[in-house]
Amino acid sequence: MVRPNTNLKETFHAAGRRLTSQRRLILRVLEESDGHLDVETVHRRAKRQNAEISLATVYRALAVLKEIGLVREHRLGEEHAHYEAANDHPHYHFTCLGCGQVIEFDTPLIDRVIQSVHERHRAQILDVHLHLSGYCEQCQRSNNGGSYNDET
Amino acid sequence: MVRPNTNLKETFHAAGRRLTSQRRLILRVLEESDGHLDVETVHRRAKRQNAEISLATVYRALAVLKEIGLVREHRLGEEHAHYEAANDHPHYHFTCLGCGQVIEFDTPLIDRVIQSVHERHRAQILDVHLHLSGYCEQCQRSNNGGSYNDET
DNA sequence: GTCCATGCAAACTGTTTGCACGCGC
DNA sequence: GCGCGTGCAAACAGTTTGCATGGAC
Numbered sequence: 305m306v307r308p309n310t311n312l313k314e315t316f317h318a319a320g321r322r323l324t325s326q327r328r329l330i331l332r333v334l335e336e337s338d339g340h341l342d343v344e345t346v347h348r349r350a351k352r353q354n355a356e357i358s359l360a361t362v363y364r365a366l367a368v369l370k371e372i373g374l375v376r377e378h379r380l381g382e383e384h385a386h387y388e389a390a391n392d393h394p395h396y397h398f399t400c401l402g403c404g405q406v407i408e409f410d411t412p413l414i415d416r417v418i419q420s421v422h423e424r425h426r427a428q429i430l431d432v433h434l435h436l437s438g439y440c441e442q443c444q445r446s447n448n449g450g451s452y453n454d455e456t
Numbered sequence: 457m458v459r460p461n462t463n464l465k466e467t468f469h470a471a472g473r474r475l476t477s478q479r480r481l482i483l484r485v486l487e488e489s490d491g492h493l494d495v496e497t498v499h500r501r502a503k504r505q506n507a508e509i510s511l512a513t514v515y516r517a518l519a520v521l522k523e524i525g526l527v528r529e530h531r532l533g534e535e536h537a538h539y540e541a542a543n544d545h546p547h548y549h550f551t552c553l554g555c556g557q558v559i560e561f562d563t564p565l566i567d568r569v570i571q572s573v574h575e576r577h578r579a580q581i582l583d584v585h586l587h588l589s590g591y592c593e594q595c596q597r598s599n600n601g602g603s604y605n606d607e608t
Numbered sequence: 609g610t611c612c613a614t615g616c617a618a619a620c621t622g623t624t625t626g627c628a629c630g631c632g633c
Numbered sequence: 634g635c636g637c638g639t640g641c642a643a644a645c646a647g648t649t650t651g652c653a654t655g656g657a658c
Binding site: 320321322356358360364368 | 637
């Protein structure tokens with residue numbers, strides 16, 4: 305579901321939060337990206353528009369956006385957190401240990417997992433994290449170390 | 457599969473590692489626990505047997521044990537890493553956001569997820585992390601903050 | 609005896625927080 | 634104008650590392 309900007313302010317207000325330029329900027333950075341940005345990258349890209357924005361603000365904004373439900377947090381690999389805009393349907397991730405690329409996928413099977421855990425343990429499931437890792441097609445042939453490049 | 461201690465030394469040797477008292481101790485701590493210990497807890501329990509053992513050694517030992525395949529690492533919740541002995545079959549986790557308890561479960565559906573990702577993207581899947589969170593049966597009724605107690 | 613593993617403390621990284629100022633509402 | 638949000642820097646927590654000593658093999 306795509307959320308028209310018109311409602312953004314209301315979304316914040318409903319959560320007792322204010323819509324600031326920084327928060328809007330950070331959300332835009334995530335929406336314009338291919339997803340899975342780590343905090344440092346979000347900060348770097350946000351500074352292109354607002355050189356003054358601080359890392360602490362990025363952390364705080366991401367926490368608020370996550371709380372409101374506009375942003376999702378993932379722990380890919382073992383490393384630090386990654387974030388993406390929550391515009392679209394839920395999905396899961398595969399990380400290539402060779403080149404670092406992340407492949408998104410979705411599967412209806414997870415709903416059945418949730419259903420079965422719910423039935424067996426009577427637990428209420430609110431969040432799901434499924435993360436696969438291994439080697440992508442290319443890295444299987446040429447088992448190079450791979451490169452994880454990003455702009456500066 | 458249970459691994460007889462007789463082979464332990466060979467397992468280490470095959471990986472070019474030495475079997476030290478500290479590493480054996482840390483492995484025993486994990487095997488005797490109910491699983492999902494964080495590093496601090498492993499250290500605390502290991503010190504009961506060997507008051508001298510350092511936190512750095514615990515970190516290094518866990519890394520080696522994980523590399524050798526005797527121990528599995530999990531990132532439950534958003535927090536720090538948890539470890540468990542890899543004696544038994546793979547399984548997955550549900551964490552209650554109320555009381556912090558962890559429920560283990562297994563499901564054949566994950567194999568099908570792996571299979572489907574493998575077929576669709578030709579990726580070689582080496583590791584799977586599935587983590588659910590929400591509220592357990594008790595915490596759904598009494599939505600208390602819950603308590604997360606552990607020995608000292 | 610060789611060399612990896614350990615203990616200690618210091619360094620590092622990602623994240624959080626206290627405080628004074630600024631801006632959304 | 635009130636009060637939350639921001640920027641800055643300092644504080645923190647978890648984890649890693651350099652170095653001299655000790656123990657596995």
